[in-house]
Amino acid sequence: MCDSGTGLLSRRNRRNGNLVTPQKTVTKEPSPCHKNSIQRTYNTTLLSNWRNEMKRYKTKFAIIFWHVIIGSLLLVSICHLFNYYTTRTLSFEYVSRIPKFDNCYPMGINYIRNKDMMRYWLVDFYKKPSCIREGLVGCDSIVVSNLIATLNFDEYDYVVSYLRRISKLKYSPYLKKTSEDCLHYSQMPLIPEYERDTIDSIYIYRVKKNNIFRSLIP
Numbered sequence: 001m002c003d004s005g006t007g008l009l010s011r012r013n014r015r016n017g018n019l020v021t022p023q024k025t026v027t028k029e030p031s032p033c034h035k036n037s038i039q040r041t042y043n044t045t046l047l048s049n050w051r052n053e054m055k056r057y058k059t060k061f062a063i064i065f066w067h068v069i070i071g072s073l074l075l076v077s078i079c080h081l082f083n084y085y086t087t088r089t090l091s092f093e094y095v096s097r098i099p100k101f102d103n104c105y106p107m108g109i110n111y112i113r114n115k116d117m118m119r120y121w122l123v124d125f126y127k128k129p130s131c132i133r134e135g136l137v138g139c140d141s142i143v144v145s146n147l148i149a150t151l152n153f154d155e156y157d158y159v160v161s162y163l164r165r166i167s168k169l170k171y172s173p174y175l176k177k178t179s180e181d182c183l184h185y186s187q188m189p190l191i192p193e194y195e196r197d198t199i200d201s202i203y204i205y206r207v208k209k210n211n212i213f214r215s216l217i218p
Helices: 004-015 031-083 113-120 129-133 143-149 172-180
Strands: 093-099 109-112 154-169 192-206
Touching: 031 172, 093 143, 093 154, 113 143, 113 154, 154 172
Parallel strands: none
Antiparallel strands: 093 192, 109 154, 154 192
8 A cells, every 4th residue: 555645646646747767776886995804704704614624623532643652552451461461371292201300399390492401400400410310310311311312392392390299380570570580582481380189200391492481490
């Protein structure tokens, strides 16, 4: 509905012979300087938004990075502690036994890598003056020679146990530290566990050939 004032004015103008032309709304085009100003403002806004996004990404990346670093350090520490304290066992096989020698007593094990070591620990070791004074004579040389002839030193190392049967051979860095003071040796000492009975024999066991293990150093 048209406004009454406006309609009355239009009728008077027509009576007076005046032609009223409706006014058109003219939109002025922005000047080039104004356009450039708008474009600079737009570009500045985009740049500011991009910088803010990059800061957020950098912050997220830094948080993830430090979580990964801390998690890795914790994992390495846990693995190190697990490796240090966890007791492992070495599998072995019974091979043979030989009669004990005079004054033989339970004295742990010897880890043997070759024929010469076997002969030394069972025969030649007891030829030292200190052993002779103690009345230790070692095993019979012929018995040891016959034993050595049956052993395979190319594929196996051997463990000699005196008067006790081995039930388990244990090792770990923690046991190495607590069982001896020779920490500068790289090889790992084997710690035997024995059956409860004591038998008048020297027991021979074998393990796979390696350069990792040894017996305890007194």
